[in-house]
Amino acid sequence: MILIIDLSYRARSLSHDEFVCPVAHIVHRAGREWRETHFSAMTSDDLKDAEGIILCGTAIKDNLFATKVQEFSWLQTIPVPVLGICAGMQLLCRVFGGTIRPGCEIGMTTVRVDTPDPLLCKSPAFPAYELHSFTCDPPRGWVTIAVSDECIQAIRHPEKPLYGVMFHPEVRNDWVVEQFLSLCTGVNGTCPRSAGERKKSE
Amino acid sequence: MRLGVLCSGGKDSWFAGYLAMQKEEVACLISVRSINEESYMFHTPNVHLVPLQAEAAGLPLVSVETEGIKEDELADLSRAIRLAVERHGIEGVVTGALLSVYQGTRIQRICRDLELWCFNPLWYTDPDAYMDLLLKTxxxxxxxxxxxxxxxxxxxxxxxxxxxxxxxxxxxxxxxxxxxxxxxxxxxxxxxxxxxxxxxxxxxxxxxxxxxxxxxxxxxxxxxxx
Structure with missing residues (x-):
């Protein structure tokens, strides 16, 4: 079961429709069992059966989650893969000792992969949708996987499958969520082919 | 939270407004009438009927006209939203954006500049489930x-x-x-x-x-x- 966590200002808010439902739709379409919960309603039972956890984004004006970092200390010992999207990446960053600072991107940008990783396959660069008012300085030892001109776009824990992405993969980059789901089961996901790869095979 | 709904008169803006009414207080509608039929943001054939819809829903309407010139029309949208803030004290905006990154991005930027919340409850929604719900409701x-x-x-x-x-x-x-x-x-x-x-x-x-x-x-x- 994939646990999808709503980080927005209130349970079942309008932001839930915007930031949780599209992610849940991708997980559902991938044929994975899933459950969602708001962070304020989480219990240890919610974590028990989770094979993977997705921390969803929030509205650009919604930074309530950043005042609740202590409620997410369980992330330090969680044994399953985690994908933090935007607000979720900021939360992972803070829980593990990194910092956040003002830095805004709204709209499409180019994400460049610096360090090959199963999450972002071998795509050297791809367009991605951004909606954030803060950026991350990652925790010590974490690996920077991808960057944009503005900021760090994807990070990974040095040993565990804990990932943060600043862009919103639910917009035009479903494959990143699908790839994360494959990491939750150890099955290889399908990566989009690069233009060069497509040309070769055609 | 008091919200203004960007309304073109079509199903997406009204359904987004309907969803907003379930969860927050919708204080007004906001409409931008474009005189340019090729407008990237605002052209709809019957936007002049939004006042009648507003009356049907018992909601006040803030309406402005734009020449519909690409990017310049965003200043008119910003003006309309500022008017809604002044007249109705809205703290955020609701849109019926579904997939358009072009429209979504520009409205998000305007809201950021005006320090307003921006909600897009139909963003990347499942189209089948949405259309079924539209009829069912x-x-x-x-x-x-x-x-x-x-x-x-x-x-x-x-x-x-x-x-x-x-x-x-x-x-x-x-x-x-x-x-x-x-x-x-x-x-x-x-x-x-x-x-x-x-x-x-x-x-x-x-x-x-x-x-x-x-x-x-x-x-x-x-x-x-x-």
Whole structure:
């Protein structure tokens, strides 16, 4: 079961429709069992059966989650893969000792992969949708996987499958969520082919 | 939270507004009337009926006109939103954006600049579930514009009911249109909604249609009791 966590200002808010439902739709379409919960309603039972956890984004004006970092200390010992999207990446960053600072991107940008990783396959660069008012300085030892001109776009824990992405993969980059789901089961996901790869095979 | 709903008169803005009413306080509608039919942001064939819809829903309306010049029209949208803040004390904006990164990005930037919340409750929604819910909740939606194959002239004025939805789903499979019309394949006008206390009756309209492109222009409409 994939646990999808709503980080927005209130349970079942309008932001839930915007930031949780599209992610849940991708997980559902991938044929994975899933459950969602708001962070304020989480219990240890919610974590028990989770094979993977997705921390969803929030509205650009919604930074309530950043005042609740202590409620997410369980992330330090969680044994399953985690994908933090935007607000979720900021939360992972803070829980593990990194910092956040003002830095805004709204709209499409180019994400460049610096360090090959199963999450972002071998795509050297791809367009991605951004909606954030803060950026991350990652925790010590974490690996920077991808960057944009503005900021760090994807990070990974040095040993565990804990990932943060600043862009919103639910917009035009479903494959990143699908790839994360494959990491939750150890099955290889399908990566989009690069233009060069497509040309070769055609 | 007091919110203003950006309203074009079509199904997406009204359904987004309806969702907003379930969770927050909708204080007003905000409408931008474009005189440019090629406007990237605001063109809809019957945006002049939004005042009648606002009356049907018992909501105040903030309305401004734009020449519809690309990017300049954003200043007019910002002006409309600022007026809504002044007149109705809104703290955020609701849009019916579904997939358009172009529109979504620009409205997000305006809201950021004005320090307002921005909500897009239909963003990347499941199109089948959305359209089913639209009918199930009692929306009466009429097609007022078609802009791609295979839409024939008889779609103009057609209500989106179960039969029309079945046809649209077949078009999705055969012609690769978007079910919701988000690709600009068709435009709609909401005649009735759960949040309306009266319904809209079209009294006079004209139609233009040629080569899979057509518009139904409502000349006269009124409200009747439900």
């Amino acid at each position: 009692g929306f009466r939606v009429m097609v007022t514009g078609v802009f791609s194959a295979p839409f024939t002239a008889d779609w103009l004025g057609r209500q989106i009911d179960a039969n029309a939805l079945r046809d649209l789903k077949q078009y999705v499979a055969k012609h690769r249109i978007t079910l919701t019309g988000e690709g600009g394949e068709y435009e709609t006008l909401v005649l009735d909604a759960p949040c309306f206390t009266k319904r809209i009756v079209i009294e006079e309209s004209t139609e233009e249609y040629c080569n899979y492109r057509g518009i139904l222009r409502v000349r006269h409409a009124s409200l009747e009791a439900k």
